[in-house]
Amino acid sequence: MADKLPTEFDVIIVGTGLPESILAAACSRSGQRVLHVDSRSYYGGNWASFSFTGLLSWLKDCQQSHDSEEDMTASWQDLIHDTEEAVALGRKDGTIQHTEVFCYVSQDVGDSTQKTVALQRSPFSEASATLADSLDSAGLPKERHSAYFSSHEAPSEHPERSDREPSSSPTASENSLEKEKDREDETYTQAVSDGDKDEDTLHVEDNTEQPKRSRITYPQMIKESRRFNIDLVSKLLYSQGSLIDLLIKSNVSRYAEFKNVTRILAFREGKVEQVPCSRADVFNSKGLTMVEKRMLMKFLTFCLDYEQLSDEYQDFKECSFSEYLKTKQLTPSLQHFILHSIAMTSESSCTTLDGLKATKTFLQCLGRFGNTPFIFPLYGQGEIPQCFCRMCAVFGGIYCLRHKVQCLVVDKDSGRCKGIIDHFGQRISASYFIVEDSYLSKEACSNVQYQQISRAVLITDRSILETDSDQQVSILTVPPLEPGTVSVRVMELCPSTMTCMKDSYLVHLTCVSSKTAREDLEPVVKQLFIPFTEAEDQEELRKPRLLWALYFNMRDSSGVSRSSYRGLPPNVYICSGPDCGLGNEHAVKQAEALFQEIFPSEEFCPPPPNPEDIIFEGFVSITTLTVLAYERYIRVVHSRVINFSWAWRAITYIWLYSLAWAGAPLLGWNRYILDVHGLGCTVDWKSKDANDSSFVLFLFLGCLVVPMGIIGHCYGHILYSVRMLRCVEDLQTIQVIKILRYEKKVAKMSFLMAFIFLTCWMPYIVTRFLVVNGYGHLVTPTVSIVAYLFAKSSTVYNPVIYIFMIRKFRRSLLQLLCFRLLRCQRPAKNLPAAESEMQIRPIVMSQKDGDRPKKKVTFNSSSIIFIITSDDSLSVDDSDRTNASKADVIQVRPL
Structure with missing residues (x-):
């Protein structure tokens, strides 16, 4: 390992199965420092999915696994204190037993004369080099068919191939495949040429011959290995189940794709329907x-x-x-x-x-x-644990595969686990430990009684119930065929699920074990399938042909309670492996229960923050307040009237300006990341890169300094104008005084909005400055949450300010709330008119181009019209003096 891991974490999780992965995501999302390790070279543990060659390697590891006799105690002595003791973990995975593999298709490397044209044109480059090793690693029997299918076995056309060992030389395999490929290309070209010469004859032959199913060979399956994604567990997701709800709630569903199960099948009286x-x-x-x-x-x-x-x-x-x-x-x-x-x-x-x-x-x-x-998840059930691991890594979790844990370090006085020692000899401390049960030693599991699951994985050439569509995903429950046996669940997956190669189907069989997997599932396999043979007969046309089969037993620890394990410290929590159920409810419930036991005050897998939640709303708010301040400035100081065209242009500018700043990190100028504790989404403040630093600098200037400077300038001039008018207030008429008070109230309300906005955002601004200047350690999770809370609440205060400062709005609100009550008391037409003070109602008058803006002011109990202008040479229009109501027109000039 190039770099050593940090020595302190909040939670250490051993094993990457589904419950452990969900817990890792939940802990990381709540702000905990998580270390997630696994001694295996792949994610998922017994929940994993493999390619075809990957599954063969997994089988070889299961067959060759044994306990290491090396005494590792000596390496622990230097790291364990006198007041501590080491609790060793198991070094053998005993969860998989009774593995048996059967291949029913040709295993000869040279026997590939009927490969598909697609395979001829695009073979995998590395498949040939590893073909012999894959054949050896499978542990296949020398016979082409297993003994229990002897009643269906047909004589082989090439008996010498059944006993032939696959070539152990990669070069020989590659040369043989290349020669065969050239020979097949020539055959394909010749067939096309013959068809061109005698097209009518070919057409007649196609109509008269029965269609033959394409023949799949074992070397072909090796070459198409990556097309397979074979699950160790056979499960589906209930559309209203807890796992689907968790995927949607935590937004982990964006990492995976799913396909509907299209058919529910039944097996009755020897038929599938x-x-x-x-x-x-x-x-x-x-x-x-x-x-x-x-x-x-x-x-x-x-x-x-x-x-x-x-x-x-x-x-x-x-x-x-x-x-x-x-x-x-x-x-x-x-x-x-x-x-x-x-x-x-x-x-x-x-x-x-x-x-x-x-x-x-x-x-x-x-x-x-x-x-x-x-x-069903595309690419197999093994994608789900990886999705939660990805979420954990996004929120700061550290992952290490091929990383063995030798022992737990337990304090003798308190009995609590203090840390682990890995195979590099590094001691890592944590507060809580979550361990998959397969990692426990034999001593810890000596009192545990496990159940077993019988599993079978089959590769077939067609569906068990053929229809017009060949892309069906089916689930079938086969009832007990004999008294004393159990029902078997059969799941058939088509190539569109990305779990098998073209022209093949992947079939999973699962039941509760009573014997070995082969003994439990063999009768059902006989009922539904027949072995592959060279020659087709009538039975083959009715049943799918079996190309390859794997049987194994898997341990089921879902029903084991924690008290059954011996010598576990109180802060070490155990996760079980897969259960025999069809859904994933047990794994989700177990993960949630353990999380609530460890962190009772935290929410389980809350949704991640949206990058636009804080950033975009802040841009819109500060820009809106800036434009509002400028609008007040030109109305009060320069006596200019705002029309609808100006307002729409201002709103467009606000949104374009905010979108530009919010979208810049998405286009490469800085980036969006999680904040210090993963509680919110923000830009990368800490980056020292010139590109990222320049964005932070311009963001500070364009979204804080310049807007606040404009706001200060505008309200400074408004305050000065109001003070100058108050000096000559005694010289003004009552109507003019009311107009001035109205403008003053609106300006005061806008200034209060800007002040409260800045006050609410100040904690967030201060925390960002601390992070930028290298003092991020001072920003605790509580401080970060409070800063986000104040920033998000800034827009809530604007309507409250408006309600308390606008009397007309308050009166309308009360009228609306009491409307039902008033209607019950008396008809609305009999209600007396409410007495009120004279109100000022400014109305913008139409004007010709080049004229100065004018404002017409009317009163409830008066027919006087005031024309406020700012030009001494401007005279009052006669049209204003002579109107239908014969209102008096008074021109008010500025002082």
Whole structure:
């Protein structure tokens, strides 16, 4: 490792599974210093996704893993004090067992005469060099088919290939593939030439021959390895589930893409058929009679409100859900659909309440993203932990893969963990520690009883239920085939999910283990698939062909409580691995519960700040107040009237000026980053780069110094003009005095708005100056939050100021609030007119070009019109003197 890690953190997390990744994101988002390490070379742990060759390497590591006999105690002695003790962590991952791999397609490197044209034209460059190593690392059997498929096995056309070992020389493999590629290109060119010579004959042959499925070989799968993204766990996301809500709330969803699950399938009487889920699917289904459709819709409607209709199932609470369905007079096919494809429960272990709850959850998730309740992340389930890790890194978390933790350092007196010692011999301290359960030693897990999950990963050549579209994502629950067995969940993924290569399907099988994975899942595989053979027969045309298969057992620690582990310090928290459920609810709930236990006063994964929340609003506010000050200045000091054209130009300038400053960092002049504690988004104040520093300097001048200088200049002149007019107030008429008071009140209100704005933004400005000048350590999280709070509240005070300083607005507001009450007391037309003082109402008069601005002022109880001008030579228009109301016109000239 080039650089040593910091020696102090708030939280250290060991393992990058889904619960650990969510916790890392939540802790980092709340301002904690997070170190996230994993001894593996990939993210996700048992939640990870692999390419095809990556999966083969993972299998090899699982088969060759063993406990290290090296005694590491000597390396700990120098770092552990007399009052401390070391608690060793496990050095073997025992969560994966009974791995078995079977390949049913040709493993011969030279046997590639039927590759697709696309593969011929664009092969992967490094696939050939690593082909032999990949073949060896798979641990494949020498036989082309496994023994349990012997009844379907067909004689091979090339028997010598079945026993041939793959070439161990990369150069030989590459030469063989290149020669084969050239030979295939020649064959392809010749076929095109023949077609050009005899086009009519070719057309007839295409119409008469049955279409043949493209043949996929093992070397082809190796070359297309990156097209595969194979999950170790088989899960889907409920569209109304807790994980979807968390992804949307925390804005982590922007890091991933999703695809709808398009079909819910059922396996009944040896056949696979599609299950109608939504109301439209039920009534459009051709497999149900009209009576069955009505019965199904009636029961599904009841399940949505079953909690309010407890009398319907009160007597069946202790019974199984399957027995309860029989009492509802449903047909056997409807009972099967509801039990295995909608509720997705077992016949024996599921109670009535659990079945109704599962059915309601299923129905509530319909319609949000599609006709089914589920969505699937593109590139596999392993993308989700990486998305949360990315969020943690954005907020300052530090990540280290291939970083082993040797032991925990525990204080003997308090029993709390003080730090860790890594494989580099560095001691790192923290307040809290979160550890994936696979890292615990055998001594800590000696009293724990684990369950097991049986998993199978299959690669097939077509879908288990073919339709017009070949891009279907399907979920199927196969009921127990024999008494005493469990139901098996089957998930089929198409190439559009970015999990498999073209012309292939990726199939996941999952169930609770009773034996080894192969023994549990083998009967279902036999029912749905047949092994790949050279020659096609009628059965192959009915069932998908199995190209490659992997079986393994995975440990399920989701039901283990923390008290079951021995010798854990109180500040060490344990996260479990994947469970057998279809959704991710357990992982999300576990992460949230642990976070609230560690930081009870913090919000769990709040949404990240928007870069425009503080920056853009501040630009708009300061520019608006500057323009407002200038408008008051030209009206009071220079007696100029503002028309609508001037106002629209001013508003346009405000927004363009603010957008220019807010958009500059997006175009490369400085950048947006998180502030010191990751609590808000701001520009990069600390950067010493000339480009970034120049932006900070010009931002200070253009958005603080210049606007505040203009505001000070304008209100200084307004104050001077008002003081000069007050000196001769006794010489003015009462009407002129009222006009002056009106302008003075408006100017005072605008000045108060600017003053409060500057006061609210001053804490934020001060904290930014501290950061720019290298005193960011003085800005604590509390100070940062208070600064943001004051800055965001600056716009709230403007309407409050307006309400308290404008009497007419207050009166209108009270009238609006009391309108209903007044109408109840008496009709509005009988209400007496409210007595009020004479009010001044300035109205802008029309004028010709070149004339000075004039203002017409009228009063409620007077017909006198004042024309205020600023030119001694200007005379009053006769049109103003002679109007319909014969109002008296008085010209008021400035002093």
